[in-house]
Amino acid sequence: MNWDALKSHHRARGACRILDLFQDQGRAADFSVRACDMLFDYSKTDIDVRARDLLVQLADASGLAERRAAMFCGQRINETEDRAVLHTALRNPDGDALVDGEPVAPGVRDTLDRMARFSDDLRIGRIRAPGGGRYSDVVNIGIGGSDLGPAMAVGALAPYTDRLRCHFVSNVDGAHIHDITRGLNPAATLVIVASKTFTTIETMTNAATARDWIAAKVGADLAGGHFVALSSSLTKTAQFGIDETRVFGFEDWVGGRYSMWGPIGLGLMLAIGAGNFRDFLAGAAAMDAHFCSAEGARNMPLMLALVGIWHNQICGHATRAVLPYDQRLARLPAYLQQLEMESNGKRVAMDGQDLPCHSGPVVWGEPGTNGQHAFYQLIHQGTRMVPCEFMVAREGHEPDLAHQHRLLVANCLAQSEALLRGRSLDQARERIAGRYDGDELERQARHRVFPGNRPSTTLVYPKLTPRMLGQIIALYEHRVFAEGVILGINSFDQWGVELGKELAVALAPLLTGEATAEAKDGSTRQLLDYLTSKD
Numbered sequence: 183m184n185w186d187a188l189k190s191h192h193r194a195r196g197a198c199r200i201l202d203l204f205q206d207q208g209r210a211a212d213f214s215v216r217a218c219d220m221l222f223d224y225s226k227t228d229i230d231v232r233a234r235d236l237l238v239q240l241a242d243a244s245g246l247a248e249r250r251a252a253m254f255c256g257q258r259i260n261e262t263e264d265r266a267v268l269h270t271a272l273r274n275p276d277g278d279a280l281v282d283g284e285p286v287a288p289g290v291r292d293t294l295d296r297m298a299r300f301s302d303d304l305r306i307g308r309i310r311a312p313g314g315g316r317y318s319d320v321v322n323i324g325i326g327g328s329d330l331g332p333a334m335a336v337g338a339l340a341p342y343t344d345r346l347r348c349h350f351v352s353n354v355d356g357a358h359i360h361d362i363t364r365g366l367n368p369a370a371t372l373v374i375v376a377s378k379t380f381t382t383i384e385t386m387t388n389a390a391t392a393r394d395w396i397a398a399k400v401g402a403d404l405a406g407g408h409f410v411a412l413s414s415s416l417t418k419t420a421q422f423g424i425d426e427t428r429v430f431g432f433e434d435w436v437g438g439r440y441s442m443w444g445p446i447g448l449g450l451m452l453a454i455g456a457g458n459f460r461d462f463l464a465g466a467a468a469m470d471a472h473f474c475s476a477e478g479a480r481n482m483p484l485m486l487a488l489v490g491i492w493h494n495q496i497c498g499h500a501t502r503a504v505l506p507y508d509q510r511l512a513r514l515p516a517y518l519q520q521l522e523m524e525s526n527g528k529r530v531a532m533d534g535q536d537l538p539c540h541s542g543p544v545v546w547g548e549p550g551t552n553g554q555h556a557f558y559q560l561i562h563q564g565t566r567m568v569p570c571e572f573m574v575a576r577e578g579h580e581p582d583l584a585h586q587h588r589l590l591v592a593n594c595l596a597q598s599e600a601l602l603r604g605r606s607l608d609q610a611r612e613r614i615a616g617r618y619d620g621d622e623l624e625r626q627a628r629h630r631v632f633p634g635n636r637p638s639t640t641l642v643y644p645k646l647t648p649r650m651l652g653q654i655i656a657l658y659e660h661r662v663f664a665e666g667v668i669l670g671i672n673s674f675d676q677w678g679v680e681l682g683k684e685l686a687v688a689l690a691p692l693l694t695g696e697a698t699a700e701a702k703d704g705s706t707r708q709l710l711d712y713l714t715s716k717d
């Protein structure tokens with residue numbers, strides 16, 4: 183019903199110039215949300231009052247409030263894996279969530295305290311490498327949710343990193359671990375093996391390579407002492423030979439891509455210190471509280487979700503670009519790709535039926551201003567519409583370079599203004615009238631037209647502190663959750679990654695000649711032939 187109303191409102195309204203909507207002097211403030219010191223401005227979209235009312239009604243009718251309450255209190259809302267979804271409990275050590283009638287907070291507090299003690303001791307050199315020297319470097323080996331979150335956050339919070347250098351290895355491509363370890367001293371390196379399942383082939387392969395690398399320098403007896411494990415499977419960490427005092431476990435109610443708030447965040451904690459890590463958690467908790475209490479259009483994650491739904495489902499825009507004007511958020515688009523696309527890239531609804539609409543959109547992006555000199559051409563003049571999500575801080579971390587920050591901000595605002603206003607054919611002609619005339623003027627001018635009327639949103643925040651990063655990530659998590667509930671998707675499973683993994687295991691022996699490729703399709707056989715031939 184609400185979907186139909188939204189679609190007919192969109193159709194009935196026909197072509198709408200976003201710029202015209204600003205005749206309403208109050209539009210910018212009215213079509214913005216302020217929360218937790220941040221401002222989310224979605225006034226440069228074609229959402230009007232009626233569309234927003236219908237979108238909020240859509241959310242209400244989807245049962246979002248009930249689903250949100252069920253998530254926060256520990257119900258098994260991940261129905262296809264029969265699991266609770268409680269990453270929010272990791273940032274609320276005093277919370278009252280229960281799983282199977284048991285409070286989870288005491289375990290969360292214990293693990294956080296253990297992590298903090300370990301981190302403090304390692305950072306000040308009280309915990310030393312088995313050979314007696316201090317650790318200088320940490321290598322986190324993990325992939326997907328066991329890599330992207332901490333890797334993104336360590337980059338984002340570079341001004342807060344000290345004492346230890348933190349590196350990340352994820353790809354099974356040996357080039358990755360080779361290049362990361364090349365400049366490191368194995369005797370002064372701590373290896374974190376981060377894997378919820380402790381079965382992921384990329385991670386286990388890299389972990390074995392790292393063990394050999396360390397053993398070659400310090401000897402097999404001491405190598406184990408260089409390892410720490412972060413996992414839900416204590417049996418498997420023991421099989422790998424990691425002492426239980428060096429294992430930080432977490433429960434199955436923490437999904438991989440939602441796991442950086444607990445043990446999977448150890449690399450981040452080692453890099454920025456436990457105090458800053460707790461601030462990071464506090465920021466996320468503040469956003470949780472906002473998400474649970476703010477009503478309708480005043481709820482920032484909800485409005486982020488509804489703007490996304492408007493663009494993806496109602497306007498039919500298949501992708502969205504995330505464009506942080508913050509170099510330190512360079513890995514945010516990759517992080518959000520997993521968060522959003524692994525969560526909401528599903529074609530079957532919760533009830534097992536085909537989804538009656540599209541799944542979540544393709545998410546992509548790069549930091550500005552770099553992207554401006556690469557793909558913004560398509561965003562401004564391409565035939566497809568790409569809703570853009572800009573982000574920028576009011577203040578940078580480099581007071582001496584405030585003039586550069588001003589330029590960064592100017593570029594961010596210029597892009598959303600350009601997308602909004604565009605440049606008409608008349609304006610284009612006027613600019614080049616002295617250089618061309620007649621048909622050539624017309625031809626040249628047409629290339630210089632910017633259609634404008636392209637939607638964008640802008641999220642602004644005071645400064646990229648640990649607390650602010652926590653807020654931003656939790657904001658996006660809840661956006662994904664809200665979109666998933668409204669679309670009827672289970673945002674917490676990921677069955678779509680399984681088939682490729684199984685086939686890779688079956689294909690490996692074909693590359694060594696241990697099995698034959700007869701059953702494979704012609705293309706795969708041809709590729710195998712090429713890849714295994716000597717000439």
Ligand code: F6P
Binds near residue numbers: 379380676
């Ligand atoms: O293959 C996808 C996935 O299962 C992700 O969901 C997860 O974050 C990643 O692999 C890593 O899994 P693990 O932490 O169990 O190694």
